[in-house]
Amino acid sequence: MSTFWSIWISAIVLGTVFGCWWLLHATRKSQTTDVETDRTVGHSFDGIEEYDNPLPKWWFYLYIATCIFALGYLALYPGLGNYKGLLNWTSANQWEAEIADADEKYGPIYAQYGQTPVEELSKDGDALKIGQRLFANNCAVCHGSAARGQVGFPNLTDDDWLWGGTPEAILETLHNGRMGNMPAKGVMPNMTNEQVDQVVNYVLSFSGREKDAAAAEAGKAVFAQACVACHGPEGKGMQVLGAPNLTDNVWLYGSNYEWIKETVLHGRQNQMPAQSGRLSEDQIQILAAYVYSLSN
Ligand code: HEC
Numbered sequence: 001m002s003t004f005w006s007i008w009i010s011a012i013v014l015g016t017v018f019g020c021w022w023l024l025h026a027t028r029k030s031q032t033t034d035v036e037t038d039r040t041v042g043h044s045f046d047g048i049e050e051y052d053n054p055l056p057k058w059w060f061y062l063y064i065a066t067c068i069f070a071l072g073y074l075a076l077y078p079g080l081g082n083y084k085g086l087l088n089w090t091s092a093n094q095w096e097a098e099i100a101d102a103d104e105k106y107g108p109i110y111a112q113y114g115q116t117p118v119e120e121l122s123k124d125g126d127a128l129k130i131g132q133r134l135f136a137n138n139c140a141v142c143h144g145s146a147a148r149g150q151v152g153f154p155n156l157t158d159d160d161w162l163w164g165g166t167p168e169a170i171l172e173t174l175h176n177g178r179m180g181n182m183p184a185k186g187v188m189p190n191m192t193n194e195q196v197d198q199v200v201n202y203v204l205s206f207s208g209r210e211k212d213a214a215a216a217e218a219g220k221a222v223f224a225q226a227c228v229a230c231h232g233p234e235g236k237g238m239q240v241l242g243a244p245n246l247t248d249n250v251w252l253y254g255s256n257y258e259w260i261k262e263t264v265l266h267g268r269q270n271q272m273p274a275q276s277g278r279l280s281e282d283q284i285q286i287l288a289a290y291v292y293s294l295s296n
């Protein structure tokens, strides 16, 4: 804040406090006596008159006390422009102190969970409750609040895994993130449109849904050349590469001809962001246990 506005605000605030103080004394001066009498101010409206009595003492002192309180408060806390107050209070300070308190209180509980193996932790109801809250705050935007995923974001509650569902694989996914990379046309950049149609039909044939049996048959050779390196000879996928199993009925993207053709033609790039650095090791351990518990 510029010095001008700082002085402007301070002047208004202090002016108001001292103004009230002055008003109180100014009106008191015209008072002739401190004791209550039957004297009236002299006017009468429809026969209603007004006593001219001093302010009650308790009221007067309460008023003074309010002004003193205001001045004391303004001395201790930041209320006057750029002045920081004797206590040096800021909302950020207060927040940090509360976080430090919470760390002190929950730190040991987290640390204990952090030391517990994922499989064992996944049976601990209290740890899972914390895990559920962590999931809602950090993961639900992408995976959904029930962890069932959506197009492009895997369902974490089934036991079909892109990268593996062992405690080690889940921890690796959370710590370092994952990059799912399906290159356009696999490893056959010069694939013709006809071959694209053939290989899509072949992929559909894994689940008995090919549109054109002859094309599917021809697609087998294309698949062997362009896709096997990652999806394996039987199309069952490879977890080290995050390449999905194409023979089951779990799909990261749509499962019909158009979606699969889109994937083959343009490829897919998909990222699970790394959580190391964003979350503590202990939080990651708890989350891994929570994810593990969803399908075990
Ligand atoms: C910005 C979106 C996003 C957020 C936030 C996110 N994820 Fe993911 N996650 C993804 C994507 C996308 C993938 C799939 C990556 C791929 O296609 O290989 C994924 C994959 C995963 C996998 C691997 C699934 C498998 O089948 O192998 C796990 C486990 C996972 N996420 C857990 C979490 C947890 C726990 C959190 C919260 C800390 C989280 N994710 C936060 C986008 C996200």
Ligand code: HEC
Residues within 6 Å of the ligand: 179, 180, 181, 182, 183, 185, 186, 187, 199, 200, 203, 223, 226, 227, 228, 229, 230, 231, 241, 242, 243, 244, 246, 250, 251, 252, 253, 254, 260, 263, 264, 268, 269, 270
């Ligand atoms: C370099 C490895 C690699 C090659 C080669 C490759 N894929 Fe993929 N494929 C992947 C990965 C990784 C994914 C997952 C992408 C993601 O996480 O978004 C994927 C995803 C897919 C999907 C989407 C599956 C779903 O669940 O929605 C289809 C369909 C697919 N590939 C078909 C093919 C076909 C057909 C070929 C050959 C033309 C091929 N892929 C070649 C790595 C590969």
